Amino acid sequence: MKRRLLLVSNSTLHGGGYLTTANVKRVLFVPYALHDRDAYTKTARDKFSTLGYELDSVHEAQSPVEAVRRAEAIFIGGGNTFRLLKSLYDNEVLTEIRRRVLEDGVPYMGSSAGTNVATVSISTTNDMPIVYPPAFAAIGLVPFNINPHYVDPDPGSRHMGETREQRITQYHEETDTPCVLGLREGSLLLVEGNTASLLGTTKARLFTRGKPPVEYDPGSDLSCLLTR
């Protein structure tokens, strides 16, 4: 399998250097997670320009599917995950992105919501369900789920809602996807074919149904996640 993925916890992408190894000159940007797609595209275009890349936005293309077919690399930015997934379905690009990444080896970068939609489903997003997508099933570039912006319980908090870990436990009560990787701020997952590595500056926490959670240091090999 040819896939090359960079899945980032943060809303902003700090992985520009990733593309230098991929012989890419133009990036296709997907701004669907924010309301103001033009402004979002300008911000991303300015950023990628300083790194030496041209940026096209899928929302400026006459045919979004055709834009995906021609893409050298795909970057899906953060925002609201429900809005993003609904727009991927509405514009009928979800299947084509999957095909380009898994079959053609087109590099994929995701930030926050763009990381959520790269997984099996958006069922471990932290976002509010502000719009109703036709399904929670996502692009499925990896066979597990991710919780971006993972936070540990705050023992000093007066908040009486569920902790993030309790929410993920509730997810495990309901579904067949056995693994959820909690990516803290500063963490990112690099996937190349059938290998996966944890990069960045913070540990990640892996939740597997029926087992105690396990902490992984930056640099850890997480390839086992790809074969389950």
Place this chain on the structure above:
Amino acid sequence: MKRRLLLVSNSTLHGGGYLTTANVKRVLFVPYALHDRDAYTKTARDKFSTLGYELDSVHEAQSPVEAVRRAEAIFIGGGNTFRLLKSLYDNEVLTEIRRRVLEDGVPYMGSSAGTNVATVSISTTNDMPIVYPPAFAAIGLVPFNINPHYVDPDPGSRHMGETREQRITQYHEETDTPCVLGLREGSLLLVEGNTASLLGTTKARLFTRGKPPVEYDPGSDLSCLLTR
């Protein structure tokens, strides 16, 4: 309109005294928001027993709809809002609860997720979308939305995900429901007919599309929310 609602931010109900004014002896409990409905019912039954009320659970009834038709009062407990709403649809009780509360004046109490489903939609829940309900539209006992467990931004946080206020702003970019009431821990909303009052120990924050948010002290009259 006969409605009598007690909508609580917290996951646990502290409003047992509410029923003493309503000439109620038995309460119909809806445990759908948690996975273990038997254990949840036992906890609620023990609690209500100490307050002098019998408790029936809708999940123990042969016909959930019939149980709703006979209910003297309805209490929907907290947990996961998506699981709760999906079960309300799956068991076909959503419309009947609405009819009993709005037409027959059956008292309704909701905690956390049980507060979310009392509003227009669950689109301002904080919960993870662990199951896919047939819609986000909820029981609609009031014409606005609520965000339970509302939290203010933490200026010391290194978390780079959206703040709760930013998430509600994103909701306002997408939908026609103009008002979202942010209920902090310790807040509850009492609705009697066409009057609504904020009770409890903490302020609430009202988000209206296109306007700055407004803080309300405990004791405030929020009846204006019922007529928009």
